[in-house]
Amino acid sequence: MALDLRDSIAPYDAPQKDLYEIGEMPPLGHVPKQMYAWSIRRERHGEPDTAMQIEVVDTWEIDSNEVLVLVMAAGVNYNGIWAGLGQPISPFDGHKAAYHIAGSDASGIVWAVGDKVRNWKVGDQVVIHCNQDDGNDEECNGGDPMFSPTQRIWGYETPDGSFAQFTRVQAQQLMPRPRHLTWEESACYTLTLATAYRMLFGHEPHELKPGMNVLVWGASGGLGSFAIQLINAAGANAVGVISDEDKREFVMGMGAKGVLNRRDFNCWGALPKVGSEEYKQWFNEVRKFGKAIWDITGKGNNVDIVFEHPGEATFPVSTFVCKKGGMVVICAGTSGFNCTFDVRYMWMHQKRLQGSHFAHLKQAAAANRLMLERRIDPAMSEVFPWAEIPQAHVKMLRNQHKPGNMAVLVQAPTSGLRTFEDALEAGRR
Numbered sequence: 001m002a003l004d005l006r007d008s009i010a011p012y013d014a015p016q017k018d019l020y021e022i023g024e025m026p027p028l029g030h031v032p033k034q035m036y037a038w039s040i041r042r043e044r045h046g047e048p049d050t051a052m053q054i055e056v057v058d059t060w061e062i063d064s065n066e067v068l069v070l071v072m073a074a075g076v077n078y079n080g081i082w083a084g085l086g087q088p089i090s091p092f093d094g095h096k097a098a099y100h101i102a103g104s105d106a107s108g109i110v111w112a113v114g115d116k117v118r119n120w121k122v123g124d125q126v127v128i129h130c131n132q133d134d135g136n137d138e139e140c141n142g143g144d145p146m147f148s149p150t151q152r153i154w155g156y157e158t159p160d161g162s163f164a165q166f167t168r169v170q171a172q173q174l175m176p177r178p179r180h181l182t183w184e185e186s187a188c189y190t191l192t193l194a195t196a197y198r199m200l201f202g203h204e205p206h207e208l209k210p211g212m213n214v215l216v217w218g219a220s221g222g223l224g225s226f227a228i229q230l231i232n233a234a235g236a237n238a239v240g241v242i243s244d245e246d247k248r249e250f251v252m253g254m255g256a257k258g259v260l261n262r263r264d265f266n267c268w269g270a271l272p273k274v275g276s277e278e279y280k281q282w283f284n285e286v287r288k289f290g291k292a293i294w295d296i297t298g299k300g301n302n303v304d305i306v307f308e309h310p311g312e313a314t315f316p317v318s319t320f321v322c323k324k325g326g327m328v329v330i331c332a333g334t335s336g337f338n339c340t341f342d343v344r345y346m347w348m349h350q351k352r353l354q355g356s357h358f359a360h361l362k363q364a365a366a367a368n369r370l371m372l373e374r375r376i377d378p379a380m381s382e383v384f385p386w387a388e389i390p391q392a393h394v395k396m397l398r399n400q401h402k403p404g405n406m407a408v409l410v411q412a413p414t415s416g417l418r419t420f421e422d423a424l425e426a427g428r429r
Helices: 078-085 183-187 190-201 221-235 245-254 277-297 313-322 363-371 384-399 421-428
Strands: 036-041 052-060 066-077 106-113 125-128 168-171 174-176 213-216 237-242 259-262 304-310 320-332 352-355 380-384 405-409
Touching: 052 168, 052 384, 066 183, 066 190, 066 384, 078 106, 078 304, 078 384, 106 168, 106 183, 106 213, 168 183, 174 363, 183 405, 190 221, 190 363, 213 277, 221 245, 221 259, 221 313, 221 384, 221 405, 237 245, 277 313, 304 313, 313 320, 363 384, 384 405
Parallel strands: 213 237, 213 304, 237 259, 304 320, 320 352, 380 405
Antiparallel strands: 036 052, 066 106, 066 168, 066 405, 106 125, 125 174
16 A cells, blocks of 8 residues: 655654544554444444444455545534434444444544555545446446446445544545535535535536525425525525524525425324315315415526425325426435325326435536635535534434534544644644
8 A cells, every 4th residue: 555645734743653532643644453432333323322332343444445544533414314213224234234323524633644645645635426336337437337237335335434543445436525614514414415415416417507496494404404405506596495483584694595394284294085075175285385486586496306305295286386397306214214296297297206315426526616616615514523423313303403514524633634644733732
C-alpha cells in the first residue's frame, strides 16, 4: 500500500499503538490493529439503543482498490435504524459478517490506500458517498452503475460503515471535503443530498426544469431540505409538506414557495376500497389537499413531480395530485412499505411511477460540487457526541429530531472544528 503524505497536514508527534481512544490521533498513516466501533449483531436486532453496542474490533484490511479512512464525523440516516432493526432485511443476510457497523455518511482523512489507487493519497480530506459496485459489468461501463447486479450500499449492505474510528471504502466513493464546513457539517449531507439529486435530475425525460412545481413530503427532514434547495436552485417551485407547524419557518427559509401541514387533512394511510363510502370521504379530503396545492401553484396546476419517501401513509395521495404525464419518484418507505393507490389515475393520466435508489458517482459528485461552491447549505440541525450515536438514531426513529440533517462526532473531539490540526489540538487538550 502506497504512502504519500501531502502538505495539507503538518507533521506531528504521536505514539504508535495497537488501539487508540476515541479522539486520540495515531501518527498519520499508522494503522492500529484494533479500533472502537458501535457494532450490531444479529442477536441484538431491535431499536438502536439495544442493537448498537461499543466493541473493540479488528481494523479493516483493504484491497488494492480500497481506501481506509479515519472517520472524523458521521451522518445519521435511516440506514442505521434499518440495520439495527434488521428491516426491511437484515444486513447479515447480505454480507454474512459476524458483526455490522452501520453508518453511510462520513467525513474524514485518507489513512491508507491500496496499491492500485491513483486519485487519492494519505492525508487527503474527503467525504464519502455510499454506493459500491464491482465495476466490471456493462452498467458500470457505459450504463447506470445503480443498475449493476453488484450495486450495494456501504454501511448497510456492507459491514464496514462509518460508526467506527476507521472505515473501509472503494476509492471511487471518495469526494473532496468542503473546507468551509466543519467536520460534522461535512459528514451529514452526502447520502441525502445525492439521493435527492438523482430523484430530481436522474430520470429523464422527467428531470427537474425551471418553472416546474414539485410536492416535497417530509420537507423539514434531511431529504426534504435538500430537495427544496435543489428545486429552488433550478428555478422551480417547491411545495413542502410538514407535520408540525413549528417547522414551517425552517422550510420556507430553505426556499419553498409554500408549505402545507398534513395534519390539516385526513387522507393518510391505505386507500379505502374504491367506490365505498370511506373512499368518497377520502376522495373529498384529497381534493381539499389538492386545492391547497393550487392555492400555491395556481388554480389547475397540479405538481409535475412528487418527491416521495414516506410511502404507505402518503402514496395514495401522491399518485392523485401528480399532474397528467407527471412523475411520482420514491426512494423509501419510512411510514411503511405496503403502498396502495387508485390505478385508474395512473394509467388514464399516463403518470410515471419511478423508484430511485441513492446515486452513482457522477450524480453524487455533481451534488457535491454544489456544496463545494456554497450553492447548497448542509442544513445541519443537531450534532451528537460519540457516546450518543444510538440515542441519535432513536430520536430519528421516533421523529423527535430537529429539522434538517443530523451528525455525530467520531474522531473529532468537539464540534465546530474545520481542520485536522484543530482536531489534533482539541484532542490533546
